[in-house]
Amino acid sequence: MSDRIPCINPRCRRTASSDKHPDSAEIICGKCFCCLPASVRAEHRRLWRELRKWERRITRTADDLKANRMRRVRDRLEDNLNRHWISDVRPNFFEPGRPEGLASFLEEVGFGTN
Numbered sequence: 001m002s003d004r005i006p007c008i009n010p011r012c013r014r015t016a017s018s019d020k021h022p023d024s025a026e027i028i029c030g031k032c033f034c035c036l037p038a039s040v041r042a043e044h045r046r047l048w049r050e051l052r053k054w055e056r057r058i059t060r061t062a063d064d065l066k067a068n069r070m071r072r073v074r075d076r077l078e079d080n081l082n083r084h085w086i087s088d089v090r091p092n093f094f095e096p097g098r099p100e101g102l103a104s105f106l107e108e109v110g111f112g113t114n
């Protein structure tokens with residue numbers, strides 16, 4: 001159980017213990033998390049908070065029927081979190097097309113014309 005999970009940033013060498021993140025293939029370390037746009041950070045935090053809240057509720061209830069309903073809510077939140085990770089968190093560390101942006105910038109300021 002001493003496996004390490006790498007940070008999502010390919011230029012970052014940090015890892016996390018897989019004991020703490022048993023279901024994750026990748027994590028984001030605190031340092032890289034701070035580099036994300038504020039709106040992405042806020043949404044990620046919000047989803048995590050919701051997920052934890054439901055997990056606490058599930059462990060507290062003695063009613064199986066209720067617990068099952070709550071598990072479905074939790075599963076949906078987990079899906080949202082995964083989707084948000086793929087669509088909003090990941091792309092910040094994998095940016096294709098940057099050279100293209102530079103080329104069009106040079107064109108705008110007068111290079112490449114005439």
Ligand SMILES: [Zn+2]
Pocket residue numbers: 007008009012013014028029030031032033
């Ligand atoms: Zn990192």
